[in-house]
Amino acid sequence: MSTRTETTEPTARRRLPPEERKRQLVAIGLQELSTRPIHALSIDQVAQKAGISRGLLFRYFPTKQDYYVAVVGAAARRLLRAAVPDAADPTADQLRAVVHAFVSFVDRHGDNYQSFFHGGFGADPQIREIREHMKNTMVERTLAATGTEPSPTVRMLLRAWWSMVESLAIDRTTDPVFTVDDVVDRAIDALPIPSGATG
Template sequence: MTQRLSADDRRRQLIGIGLQKLVERPIHELSLDEVATEAGISRGLLFHYFPTKKDFYVAVLEAAARRLLKQTAPDPEAAPAAQLHQSLDAFVAFLERRREPYLALMRGTAGGADYVIQVHEDTRAAFTGRVHDALGPESETPRVRLLVRGWFSLVEDTALEWARDRPLPREELIELLMGSLTALLSTADPDLAGRLEAEEA
């Protein structure tokens, strides 16, 4: 039954199976035996492609992070405020679907494993980078950087909490989160906040 695949295709296949399983359980509960069985290969062959369990986990988590960034990528032709709105909307949708695995990522479970924490840090850096891109180089000050990072934590936490029982309509949540960014920016640097608002209007 084993298909003949190139090494790259085999790696992609195994990571793809890992990604499917990641929807149901946190990374450190992924069974490599199950992944190998599903791919129709032996456990030994899996270890040929990923020498350790951790190598496989890292590859799957990084693929999940890339997928998240791709799914939340804004239309580069849109105005900055519209780009942020699109990204945020897609991010909330993602957190809604993937609440448990995302919580596991944030908590760096599997014994607080450093690689899990690193993937979360990279994801945060990519998102906050988008916000700074939208705001322009004037946003690269310590005050604004701290608050943009803080806003990302607020978004994660608020969206994950909201996804538990959805106490308000989805669109209202998005507006609240967008409004939060503008409000926070106005605390850190009124000029920047004004820029976002002017563009949104």
């Protein structure tokens, strides 16, 4: 049996339009950060995989933090695309569909979810803004799914509720005493507003 030595070859250099190059770099970052925390992210390795120089990468993202913010933003957009009700089935339980999709997303990504949204540069104002946008979007989807009239009080309660849902989902990845369906059931049971509430 022959023995083959694995080597890491740099990707062949290829000229791409700026926006396409940025999308490529962010996609590589999503792959890299799915297996390691931000402090272990190698900009040199990202550049090598993209087939560009380190200096060129920093033309698109001036600092490592700027790059991380772009990658976290892309991860948030992926989550929001996943956590939507089934528009093809208007008779379905829309709230359950949203919560189940969210919990399942966290469950699939485990520690990586924590790394993206709560680790590394998690205290950075831009990362906080991404998290706030994500939570506010989930609140709006909850209002729509339950037919609830929005008000400042209702929105505050739902923001706190989504923090609880996220915490349950994260804890399940490290201590799976509940199934994903259990987490969804308990979350919906704890919803602080009744369906159709007027706020």
